[in-house]
Amino acid sequence: MPEQTDTAVLGVDIGGTKVALRAERDASAPGDGPGAYEQLGAAASRAYERTLTWPADGGAEADMAALADAVDALRAESGWRLAAVGVAMPGTTDPTGRVTVWPGRPSWAGLRLDKALRRLFPGSRTAWADDGDLAALAEARHVGADDVVYLGVGTGVGGGVVLGGRPLPGAGRGSPEVGHMVVAVDGPRCDCGRHGCLQAIASGPATLRRAAAGRGAPVSFAELRDGLARDRPWAHDAVGPSGTALAAAVVSLGELVDPSVAVLGGGFAAGLPGFVGLVEREVARLARPGRATPAVRAAALGGLSSLHGAVALARNLTPAHL
Incomplete structure (x- = not known):
């Protein structure tokens, strides 16, 4: 040594x-x-x-x-x-x-x-x-913006909010539980016991469960990625609801804190080609007329x-x- x-x-x-x-x-x-x-x-x-x-x-x-x-x-x-x-x-x-x-x-x-x-x-x-x-702060510094929301998609869905260059709500006041925003009141049950949380719909495991149900067999992450590349319907049907749920969260956060940028990261999101574009299109579709939505960007640091x-x-x- x-x-x-x-x-x-x-x-x-x-x-x-x-x-x-x-x-x-x-x-x-x-x-x-x-x-x-x-x-x-x-x-x-x-x-x-x-x-x-x-x-x-x-x-x-x-x-x-x-x-x-x-x-x-x-x-x-x-x-x-x-x-x-x-x-x-x-x-x-x-x-x-x-x-x-x-x-x-x-x-x-x-x-x-x-x-x-x-x-x-x-x-x-x-x-x-x-x-x-921590992810929100790192990405805000990399993108050069003071007002940023971050959503990290992996085993769960995490996130953070940076306003004026500082994490919200502030030291000693907890952290934004972005993954537990309710985006579908009649949605699937979350690990927390509630129904319809963003995490219950858009996390990696939730997406893979939908893929397995649509394919009729277990699906690994690599198989899901390959299915998207091959334009398989079961793959698109699995990923679509994840993109829509994340877009609903971005639009709602935009209404609350008016960030300039929404950063999408995490290992699961970073590994799916075209996923950020899907969320970006869904954000545009869900936008309220006359209300600007945050620009959607892939995490500069990927899953890191x-x-x-x-x-x-x-x-x-x-x-x-x-």
């Missing part, structure tokens, strides 16, 4: 099925200058990335063990000491740092995230924030918006920012 003399910051993007990690040299480290973080990969000696898939069976303890192994491997590969760690968290936490509910990983309910992070990263400053908020937001959160914990 290389001697850990260089310091770095780490972003951790926790998802329902996988975790992404990205370590970057600390901006205060000697020899780092403008543009030092533009290149990826170990060869550049500037950034290291790893991903892991959660264990199929087992609870929060098994998940934490898998995450610890991935962190140890990243440390060993890079030889960097982690000065600060930012975590993008999709579950709901209370002010004490306890996970109160997370449908994506139900076994995490009751987990003391603050204590778990201290065990994983002893000697590092740590902080966590809602993954949608939350991860880059987590890295930015970690950077804000380093001495240069304190």
Whole structure:
């Protein structure tokens, strides 16, 4: 293992099925200058990335063990000491740092995230924030807009709102639960127990369930993508309702907060060719006469918006920012 003399910051993007990690040299480290973080990969000696898939069976303890192994491997590969760690968290936490509910990983309910992070990263400053908020902030900075709504489509549907360059509603006041906006009162049941949430219609698993019902057989993400490319009716019938539900959310958010841009991201949305265009067309169809709708854009960071937001959160914990 290389001697850990260089310091770095780490972003951790926790998802329902996988975790992404990205370590970057600390901006205060000697020899780092403008543009030092533009290149990826170990060869550049500037950034290291790893991903892991959660264990199929087992609870929060098994998940934490898998995450610890991935962190140890990243440390060993890079030889960097982690000065600060930012975590993008999709579950709901209370002010004490306890996970109160997370449908994506139900076994995490009751987990003391603050204590778990201290065990994983002893000697590092740590902080966590809602993954949608971090993604929205990262994308707003990349697109150069102060008023942005972000919708991230993956295992669930997350999102965030940035107004005047700051997350809404503000520190200590929770996060916008965009995925739990009701867009179809008689719609399918959501993991939260309610019917018609955006997540219950537009998430990756919800879309794949419709595809399987239309095809009469289980459908993987790759098969759905191939079905769209081959213009298969069952694929279009599965994806169409997702685009319409997301468009309804964009239009409704436009009526409430009047953003200039709606950014569509997340791994599921980023991996489907033409999906952003579908949502854009549906937004235009649902627009109220005389009312401008937000411009719909694909996430500049693809499915990595939350991860880059987590890295930015970690950077804000380093001495240069304190």
